[in-house]
Amino acid sequence: MRATRLVTLLLLLQNRGRMTARELAEELEVSVRTVYRDVEALGGAGIPLYGEAGHAGGYRLVDGYRTRLTGLTADEAQAAFLAALPGAAADLGLGEALAAARLKLRAALPAELREHAGRIQERFLLDAPGWYGDADRTPHLAAVATALWERRVLVLRYRRWRAPEEIERRIEPYGLVLKAGRWYLVAGGPSGIRTYRVDQILGLTELDEEFATPDDFDLPAYWARYLADFRARLHSGDALVRLTPEGARRLGVEAAGDGWTETRVPIESIAHAHGEFLRLGTDIEVLEPAELRARMAETVGALAARYRSPEL
Structure with missing residues (x-):
């Protein structure tokens, strides 16, 4: 990615001082011609670097110049925009601080990287809470x-x-x-x-x-x-079940073929497994434990009675 290469070139010059186009090309694994174009792009972005001709020549930054984004590559800058959680920062009372930090980060980037980071915010959004519930109220x-x-x-x-x-x-x-x-x-x-x-x-x-x-x-x-430890406590037992290929897919179990698959799956409790297995409908049959099978049968019987067509 060219944006990453431009930042790397800038940091190489900052850390090593003078470097020839060939040395830069070897470090960046590109052609010398590409280095010439990159140097021109950095100059156009306002980076104060210049070239010196001759055997001892090369490219260097104006004395005293230091990028304000030392060590931050383009990918890292993009990740900073992508990984930030505005909602979480606001919950912690840091919403304004996050906004200010983003402004400073954007201002510190060269023009090309600044535009690229902006596209990251436009095209990616992290929404942490699950589908079936809002985030918890946390007044404290x-x-x-x-x-x-x-x-x-x-x-x-x-x-x-x-x-x-x-x-x-x-x-x-x-x-x-x-x-x-x-x-x-x-x-x-x-x-x-x-x-x-x-x-x-x-x-x-x-x-x-x-x-x-x-x-x-x-x-x-x-x-x-x-x-x-939580997962170990959560799955306190197991159940022997038969699954259709669709049931195996939904339960995350490898199907044995096109027919039924018999397998053992970890369960938290009889009550929890009862509710989870009912979601699979006819794609599952519980074989063991007997208490879970009996509870499934009782529920299925009650549902059948409830949805049975009334006699005319």
Whole structure:
């Protein structure tokens, strides 16, 4: 991509000083003629570089010139525009800061790259929440984020799924995670590191007390372990089922052929599997466990009775 090559050429000159057209061509893996065209394009974009003739000549930047985008390639600049989450930034109280950062980033790019980055924003959009639900209401997210930046201890009033449903807990916020449109707070406390859904926070108080995040805490590593443990707890059993080719496709199972496929699949619980398998209609038959098969049969029988044509 030419935009990437132009930035690389600029950074080569900035980092190494003078370079000949042949040296640049070898680094960029292009022809010398291409280097001449790229140098001309950079000059037209306002980059102050000049060429020196002779055996010791070459191209160099005007003394004192430094690009404000040191080390950022065109792909990286595009990724910065593509990966930013305006909604998430606004939730965290950083909407204006993100807008200002984008303006500064765009201004720092050469004209050709600036136009290319603009097209990225016009053509790509990341919408994090799922189809069948709006993003959770998180009125306390900004306050949690502030405590996180400032390393302040919080006292939470929190709603959880088991009794007692409402609890109060003193925590040290270590990090925030946005997963499928839902915010999670990772925090230390009396019982170790725990994960809290931000939308379940009923109230909070920030204490005039600072804390230090443990040196060995790594948020991505913690989250990866948390997800692995969650999936292990989620699939507490399995079921033996028969699937049509369509049922196998929808369940993400490799079909044995054109007929029925018999396979075991992990399930969270009898109740959860019952609801999930009903979605497959006639493309699935549950063989085991017996309790799940009986519940499926009971539901199918009730549905058949409900939709049976009334006798005339």
